[in-house]
Amino acid sequence: MENTIYQSMQAAIRLLENQNIIANNLANVSTNGFKETFNLIIKNENVNNLYKTQTQKYYNFSEGILTNTQRKLDLIIKENGWLVIKDMNGKEAYTKNGHLQINAQGQLTIQNYKVVINQGDIKIPNNINIKILSDGTIKKIEEKEDKIFEKTIGSLKLVRFPKNNLIQKDNGLFYLKNHTLNQNLKVPHDDTVRVQSEVLEASNVNPTKNMVDMISNARAFDMNMKMISMYDQNTERANQLFNVNN
Structure with missing residues (x-):
């Protein structure tokens, strides 16, 4: 030729x-x-x-445009931190999409993917107020006799690693490259990652x-x-x- x-x-x-x-x-x-x-x-x-x-x-x-939503379940993951979810195969994946939803089973989801909780599992009852702190802690807020009570019900799993260790798959989620970490190992929660609630990051x-x-x-x-x-x-x-x- x-x-x-x-x-x-x-x-x-x-x-x-x-x-x-x-x-x-x-x-x-x-x-x-x-x-x-x-x-x-x-x-x-x-x-x-x-x-x-x-x-x-x-x-x-680079960071997309930030929008204040005033919605308690919206958040951004700051700097090079990532939110952890499970894909359809049950494998951990990473996303910057902070638009959380609560499904019929009381689980937190993003685009129908289950959000990974730092320790254990949580189910959020219907018709309750919750807020998410900057470290990912999820609190239930109740008002009784003109007093407000807060109770921790779980926390988000947040991770951080070099960006060049990531690869995006067809489902739009990010994963660690095969050569950087054994696929069977899980990335530990990073206490230094911070989030901000009631804000969403748009596509860049x-x-x-x-x-x-x-x-x-x-x-x-x-x-x-x-x-x-x-x-x-x-x-x-x-x-x-x-x-x-x-």
Whole structure:
């Protein structure tokens, strides 16, 4: 295969991969705590003057816009701390989405994923007031005889680790990379992580930039497809001329 068509095919494949990432970013513009993803392409030339490329995924961990919601079950996880939840397979995963809900079983959930509690398990009764302290402690608030009583009913599991140890899966959740920690081990709770309630962090995706990137990728893909088509046409004409001459 000629160098030109090889490079065009490789470029088209990379553009399709990048287009999927951009489409996912745009689909999560309104997802609380979502982190923008992008590809970094590393190009190396081998002995045959062909370029071997390697694609590496990176994440924009900058903070999204913060919104005061005045809702007790909304929170942000500050700096490089993360909230722990369990995915559909029961494995611990990490998120910046602090929009907590209470399901029919009285469990705290985020996007239907169960929130991991630091110690044991809790069930929150219906029609009670709760508040979440800055260290993740969950308190039940009751008013009796014009007096307010607070009782601790549990605490959120919060963790912290270097951002380059994380990888995002198709479900939008973050996990530790396989080489950084045995998958069967669990990250311990970090007492230094802090949260702030009644606030939500929006997605940090820049929709305008991603739309421009999507259009640019589509045009570049079309250009590579045209180059491959032209190569095929030229090859066909060359074969016709060869057959005529013979």
